[in-house]
Amino acid sequence: MLMPHPLLGLRDAREFSYLGDARLLDRPDPNAPDAEAAFCDYVFLRDNPAGVHRELWFHEQGDRSWLVVTRDTVTHEVLGAELARDVALARKGSGA
Amino acid sequence: MSELRPITALGAAQPRLASFGALEIRENADLALASLALRFGTREPTPFGLTLPRTGRWVAGEGVAALWTGPGQWMIEAQGRVELDFTAELKQVAPGCSVTEQTDGWVAFEIISRAGSMPLESLLSKLVNIDPADLGPGRATRTGLDHMSCFVIRRGAAHVALLAARSSAGSLWHSLETAAKRQEEKVT
Numbered sequence: 001m002l003m004p005h006p007l008l009g010l011r012d013a014r015e016f017s018y019l020g021d022a023r024l025l026d027r028p029d030p031n032a033p034d035a036e037a038a039f040c041d042y043v044f045l046r047d048n049p050a051g052v053h054r055e056l057w058f059h060e061q062g063d064r065s066w067l068v069v070t071r072d073t074v075t076h077e078v079l080g081a082e083l084a085r086d087v088a089l090a091r092k093g094s095g096a
Numbered sequence: 097m098s099e100l101r102p103i104t105a106l107g108a109a110q111p112r113l114a115s116f117g118a119l120e121i122r123e124n125a126d127l128a129l130a131s132l133a134l135r136f137g138t139r140e141p142t143p144f145g146l147t148l149p150r151t152g153r154w155v156a157g158e159g160v161a162a163l164w165t166g167p168g169q170w171m172i173e174a175q176g177r178v179e180l181d182f183t184a185e186l187k188q189v190a191p192g193c194s195v196t197e198q199t200d201g202w203v204a205f206e207i208i209s210r211a212g213s214m215p216l217e218s219l220l221s222k223l224v225n226i227d228p229a230d231l232g233p234g235r236a237t238r239t240g241l242d243h244m245s246c247f248v249i250r251r252g253a254a255h256v257a258l259l260a261a262r263s264s265a266g267s268l269w270h271s272l273e274t275a276a277k278r279q280e281e282k283v284t
Contacts (some may be wrong), residue, residue, distance in 0.1 A: 007151050007167070008237065014223040015240055060242040063166040083167070 004081050008063060015061040021046050022054035022068045025088050050074050058083060105203035105265035111267065117283055119219060123269075124257070125167060127173055128182035129198035134168040138192040143172060154236035154249050156252035157271055163236035171198065171247070171259075172182035203265035209254040215279065216256055222275050224248055231256075242271045 001013035023046075028038035051074055057067045066084035071077070104125040111123035132148075134140060140148060146157040148170050154163040161173045174182045181198040202215050209216040217228055224231075224239050226248065231237070236249040244267060246260035260268045 009230065010227070012240075014225075061245040062238050063164075064238075065166060085167075 001076065003067070003078060004070065004079055005059065005062070005067070006083055007065070010019075010061070011062060012088075015058045015059060016067075017060045019056040019066075022056050022084075022087070024056060025068075025084065025091070030054070035046070052079065063083060101140055106269060116279035118209050118215045119276050119279070120208045120210065121269075121272055122206045122208070123277060124175075124177050124204040124206050125155055127179050127199075127204045128175075128177040128180070129259075130172050130174075130183045131194075131196045131198050132162075132170045132172055132186065132190055133193060133194040133196075133240065135194060141190040141193060143186055143189040149236075152230065154251070155234070156251070158176070159250045163247065164224065165238065165247070168189075173195045174175075187225075201262055202259045202260045205258045205260075205268065206251075207256045207258070207272070212253075213253040215283075216254055219275055219279055220248070222255065222279070223271065225280075230262055241268065244268055244271075 002010040002015050003016055005011045019035040026042075028035060028042050030036065030039070051072060052070060053073050054068055054070050057069045059065050059067065067081045068084050068087045069081045072079060101109065103109060104123055106112050106123055111125040113122045127197065132141075132143070142148070143162075144157055144160045146155065146160055146162055148162055149155045151164055155161060155233050159174060159176075162170045163173070165171050167266060172186055178199055182199070183195055187195045207219070209280070220231060223241050226237060226239055227243060231250050233250050233253050236247060238245060238247050241258070241260070243265050244260050246258050247266065249257040249259070251257055258268065258272070
């Protein structure tokens with residue numbers, strides 16, 4: 001399997017390690033009044049879709065960047081990859 | 097007072113050197129290394145007059161060289177300055193950046209071909225899963241080699257360097273030796 005690294009081009013998937021759902025980027029605010037419930041959901045609840053899934057991958061044997069990879073869990077087709085940093089900054093910028 | 101003697105990454109008093117047909121593999125024990133990372137909002141420095149390389153590249157300057165290791169991060173090499181405090185020198189010329197001593201964390205092997213780029217490229221294609229087109233002279237990348245993470249630096253058409261964790265120096269030498277030996281046997 002090849003991963004389309006946004007900076008380095010196609011790279012062997014064995015250079016990467018998988019973390020999990022890209023929703024892990026949305027860490028709840030620990031100071032919010034409903035923090036406990038929000039963290040409970042954040043830590044324990046995951047969707048398990050058959051189909052398109054956004055997930056976090058670490059380029060461990062590479063440039064050590066975190067990527068958000070869009071992958072079809074049914075066909076294993078990798079539909080795209082972006083730097084997790086860019087995703088997080090864009091989200092912050094849009095206030096979402 | 098006890099008499100301390102420095103040893104190389106492979107544990108000997110002298111760096112190891114071996115030849116396999118047209119290829120020569122040499123342990124480079126005189127390479128000083130320091131990492132350089134930009135901090136948020138700092139300007140990119142030009143240490144020792146070196147323009148830091150772009151993504152996936154390596155450049156050599158006067159006595160120093162640099163390779164890109166990640167966004168806003170580089171490894172700076174200084175041949176022959178292993179016994180000097182190179183990190184302190186680099187800090188002076190990279191104000192505001194994070195500079196970390198790396199010399200003793202790595203082992204460097206230089207692979208040189210005496211018969212042009214062909215034997216070298218053939219060896220590389222066995223060792224690392226990187227498109228040869230992305231490993232031309234002036235390119236550098238980190239990848240896996242027999243499950244070891246290492247930097248592959250193409251210093252010239254007939255010269256490649258590998259940087260790997262110093263603790264796995266023996267295993268990396270074994271991998272290189274095995275692949276080079278097989279290639280030599282195939283040719284003769």
